[in-house]
Amino acid sequence: MDVPWTSIFIRFVLLLFVLEFTSTFKQTGTCYFPERWEGSWFQSGVRQSILIEGPRLSSKGRCVGSEGDKFLLLDDKKACYRCVVIHEKHLNVLQYKETYCHSRELLPSLCGLITGDALLYSMFRENAVPIPCPFKGPFTFTYNRGHGECRYPVSSIDTCIEDSKLLLSYQACPDVHGSESAIEELQCLALWKEGSSRYLVGKIYHSHVTSNEDRYRCFVYEKASPSSETADPVEYRVAQSGDATCNGLFSAIEGSRTMTLKRAPPLNRCRFPYWIAGSNRWHSLDYSSTYSFHHKNSTLRITNSTGIDMKIVCVQMKQSSRDESAVVLVTHFTMGCQNGYVCMAFYRRDANVMEMQMGTQTNRREDACNSNFFDKNSIPFVTLVMPSIDAQRCPFAGKFDITNLVQNKRETAAGKAEEIGSGSFYLRKPGRSAPFRRVKRLDEDLDCDGFGEFVVGCSNYYTMEFTTDCSAPDLVTSYSCHGQWEENGTSFLITSPEDHATYGSRKFCFIYKRVVAGVMFSTSAENCNRLVHPGVTGELVFNISSKGKCFDTDASARAHPINAWLIAFILFSSLLSAAAATR
Structure with missing residues (x-):
């Protein structure tokens, strides 16, 4: 039976194509996989990672020719060839079919040996960049x-x-x-x-x-x-x-x-107190954490400087004062892939200052604000301020002598909460307070033969100043007052260094208590710590006694000054180092 000329012609054209295809291999001698494929890949059943690098496909061989998704690989060790057809399904997924390794004689028909029902292999990129999931819960x-x-x-x-x-x-x-x-x-x-x-x-x-x-x-x-x-x-x-x-x-x-x-049925939502919406963004005193309120004031997102995020949804109002200045809420949290319910309390301390308490997590909504998971008396406070906070009048005015100035160093933050779960710094249970280690009194070996002066509200109503007329008479370390409140006889004052009292600058908490002899002071860098006893414990401890009003200039009433650079150094270094130690 005669073979139709058309069939002969088609076979001839195919033969020319194959010859050209194989001659290309001989001329180039190498080819390269797409650069985006380079890296290590996992394949089921293969113990070691498959590496694509330049012309090499791990143990399968070196690419010596390609056309489209077909690659001809030379196994140098076995001196044989295989055809591999690779399909890119995604930047992180390659699927391929391949032939066995054959001698050079089969090159013209090698890729034709791959049939439609040949085994399909999948390779998944190791250390791949994740993508958004196609469906979102709950x-x-x-x-x-x-x-x-x-x-x-x-x-x-x-x-x-x-x-x-x-x-x-x-x-x-x-x-x-x-x-x-x-x-x-x-x-x-x-x-x-x-x-x-x-x-x-x-x-x-x-x-x-x-x-x-x-x-x-x-x-x-x-x-x-x-x-x-x-x-x-x-x-x-x-x-x-x-x-x-x-x-x-x-x-x-x-x-x-x-x-x-x-x-899943949606969560019932409540709203955070109206006054929080005055600024949709709040910060911790050291600016290491940001609290952002979103979606009609029903969602809170907490971001830590380390990049850890926590999303909180207001679910139920449990308690509230008449003006909502103090509220207790049941909230649903998500942190990483961890989620559940947690009880939170918010307190309005001043126009630009609030405090927060957060209980421990539970899977049951009805348990969140029970005493086992939320005890107001033992949970530490987190002090928060608005990013732009105006100066306010300081609590008392006049000139004061400084006595018993002491810097306390500590190994850990007093009352720092124990962390619950790996990497969780938001969900906490109360820890035992770490003891302060008292160091020597700073007035024992000063160049000057006396203490310094603490001036409040004299230059203006909004500043507190440490002054001296010792070796550096013009040096003044000043703090701006921002917000204050009183609690069980102890007062809390939010301040910032006056030279840095700008948008986004860190703040400090001065904790003080009035006594017959004057005022007992302590400072706290991270929060207004309730475990600090004014004049006894804290990062910086000092007492003051009145020596007159702002307009008094009687030199005889002036106490012996302290070296100002030392006051400045101690105040700044102690607060900043304490803040760094608690992170």
């Missing part, structure tokens, strides 16, 4: 691992602070074999669409995960049609692979584990 869900649907108790999905993570809380159903209680954290790494199916690759973290074989998983998901189920609408259907591949995963209703996601 959800409730049921799941099936092949032994029946686990419907009750219902499982849940919560969105983490990072939108690239989800927290899956599986519940065990007593009537379903293979169901178990577990908490898994899913980090989303790649998304792509293939036909009508949408794929997700992620890493799963839980207590039993020990290797990447257990960590990487592939998912197929679909968004349910809103009109199909209206009584209790399903939002997503999800199927999960049973290993670190995407093999055998073709639809959202077939997989090693299938899940049906429904939108």
Whole structure:
């Protein structure tokens, strides 16, 4: 039977193409993989990481020719060739099919040996940059691992602070074999669409995960049609692979584990006190933490200088004074992938100053403000100020002698709270106060033969000054007064160094108590610490006694001055070093 000329012509053209393809290999001798593929990759069943670098694909060989997604690799050790067809599904996912390693004689037809049903391998980028997950909680869900649907108790999905993570809380159903209680954290790494199916690759973290074989998983998901189920609408259907591949995963209703996601009922929301909204942003005294209020004053976001975030939603008002200057709230928090309920109290201390107390976490909303989780008498206060805070009149005016000036060093912050959980510095339980270590009195070996002067409200109504006419008579260390309040006979005064009393400058808390002989002072750099006893403990301790009003100039009433540079150095260094030690 004669072969049609058209068939002969087609075969001839194909032969020319193959010859040209192979001759290109001979001429170039090398080719390079796309630069964006470079790095280390994980593949299930392969012990070591697969490295793509320049022309090399780890142990598979060196690229000697390419066309489109086809790459011809030379295995230098075995002196043989293989064809690898690589498809980029996502920047973090490569899938490929390959031939066995063959001799040079099969080069013209090597890539033709890859059939449609050849085994598909998946490679997942190690140390990949995460991506936002395709669905955001909260959800409730049921799941099936092949032994029946686990419907009750219902499982849940919560969105983490990072939108690239989800927290899956599986519940065990007593009537379903293979169901178990577990908490898994899913980090989303790649998304792509293939036909009508949408794929997700992620890493799963839980207590039993020990290797990447257990960590990487592939998912197929679909968004349910809103009109199909209206009584209790399903939002997503999800199927999960049973290993670190995407093999055998073709639809959202077939997989090693299938899940049906429904939108969880929203949290009931309350609002934070109206006066907090006067500034949607507050700061700790040392500016290490920022408290931002959002979404109609119902959401709070706390950001630490280390980058740790905490999101808090107001859920229920538990107690409130008539003017809302003091409130106790039940709130829902999310920090990383940790979430639950916590009781919080807010106190308006002055127009630009407030304090906050936060209890310990609980999974039950009704327990949050119980005494086991929230005890006002033992929880430390966090002092917060607005970013732009006006100076106010200082509490008393006049000139005062300084006595018993003492700098206290401490190994840890007094009353610093113990941290609950790894990396959690917001959710705290009260700790025992660390003892202060008393150092020598600073007036024992001064060059000057006396104490300095403390002047309040004389230059203007808003400043406190340490002055001297010793070796540096013109040196004045001044503090601006910003806000004050009194509590059980002890007063608290928020100040800032006058040279730095600008937007965003750190503040200090002066804690004082009036006595017959004068006023006993202590300072605190991080918060207005209730464990500090004025004139006894604190970062800087000193007492003052009146020597006259601002307009008195009688030199005989003037006490022996202290060396001003030493006062300035002690005051600044003690407060700043104490603040650094507590971070």
